[in-house]
Amino acid sequence: MSDIAASGRARGLLILFFAGLVLFLYLPIGILALFSFNDGDVSFPLQGFTTHWYGDALTNPTLLGSLERSLLVATVSSVIAVALGILAAFALVRRRFVMKSAVSALVFSPLVVPYLVFGISLLVLFTALDKFLTDTMGVYIGLGLHSVVIGHVVVSLPYAILTIMPLLERLSLSLDEAARDLGAGPWETFRRVTLPLLLPAIVSSFLIAFTLSFDEYAIASFLAGTQPTWPVYLFAQLRVPSLLPQLVAVSSIVLIASVLLVGAAEVGRRVAERRYAGSLPETG
């Protein structure tokens, strides 16, 4: 079969191309990681091995504060996005209603709106709202983490729905019916049958939303106000060359943490799929 797609020589070229692209993708990241262990600034030649940038970073209160804020924003926004995503996915998969295609276009449209445009739209709206509230009631809300959460939920929602829908489509309705026949109410059926079966997709969608939010700069830069999240802080500090090795060190830690997290989720997903293997129909 494989020889229909490519001759021996073409295959060799494709392997070479693949290896070249992997090198192209990983070399810059690797070089940057190298500098987090360099006992000097971020330029050649290398000065010697050190881990003190890691120590410095982990005792830098402003840096840690921004990481904390990003963890908070990512957690809250992905919990909301996944909850809304489950609701929308159920409606889109299991329900028939008028204007379904319009609803589906609306929920997926944040995928194709540039974050810059969306970020400033929320900025303009929130600023106008604040102006109005100050003038009429003397209330001032201001920008901050809450506005970043609101924006991140909007952009994560389509990804959450897209991750949950395929599994929901594979999930047999007869399981629900069986539970209902055995006397379970709709909520109990959802909580004890559907939700556990959906868990792998829910975990994936949470992780996707979490990583998206944790790394999001454009929207956060307009909406964070005086509470910079990690990417906003990172961008502001990029102008300070002496801080660069610390920033790279933190990013290396974040990278390793996210790889571990995704790996753990993947293992969990496999275990869960094996456990429920009997309840899912074969996929073609």
Place this chain on the structure above:
Amino acid sequence: MSTVDARADAVRVGRRSDRRATVGLLSAPLVWLLLFFVVPVGFVAAYSVGAVRIFPTDGSVSLADWQRFLTGGSIYLDLFWKSVLMSLAVSVVVVLLAYPVGYFLALCVRKRKYVLLLVIIAPFLTSFLLRVLAWKVILGDQGVVNTLLFWLNLRAPDDPVPWLLYSRFTVMLVLAYVWVPFVALPIFVSLDNLDRSLLEAASDLGSSRWRTFVRVTLPLSVPGIMAAFVFVFVPTIGEFVTPQLVGGTEGYMYGNAINDLFTEGLDWQSGSVLALFLLLVVAGLMVLFGRWIQVRNVAG
């Protein structure tokens, strides 16, 4: 009441509770999107024509800002076309880079193709800002490339290659680097879902491999290519971070102009005109290309 009536009643009640359940499911996500997505965009549209005023300096209702922008009375329309060309070039390059990889993984690899696919996609999980920054380190005056050139005695240390950083070329290179992993997925999916018996049939009928590729495989993977293209074009045309970090004045893009009008120039009304124009262009593209794009292939 006859049984038929009773049954009709039951169906009606069922439908009503069904409808209520649908409304229950949809209300929370739709309200969120309306309040925080549709309303803000609509508000910016109103603001761009002066229908709402926020600051005392804001103009009243008029299309003057739009007119000045569209008739080339400002520099922004030229900047827009420059950015379109840059984004188009980046999208083409990214698709050309990702297609052979998707083809290789989907059709030439039998074992471990998903692991290899993950290897390509994984860099997308690392910080976007850091991936841009890496190139600053590589291409800077004391970066990897210039140091290498110096060591090879090709260039004096006080005479680094100037166009490596802060140029249009750098912005395009870095954008391509950033988006390749993202695009490998839709292309892979479209090729992986290809009915292989079509390839066998073409080969049985005496078609050469090249001809099979051009006449069968390539046309069937067009949806994947289109999706990939749009999903690189949309974020890169609205890009302002990468040019800010590695673009200098030559790499300045349309997105930078919008960002500057909001953060530095503080002319929010003109900024809204520019932003809304960008949104309309993207929306137009989606209407044109929408039928090609399987939104699902993106989150796979």
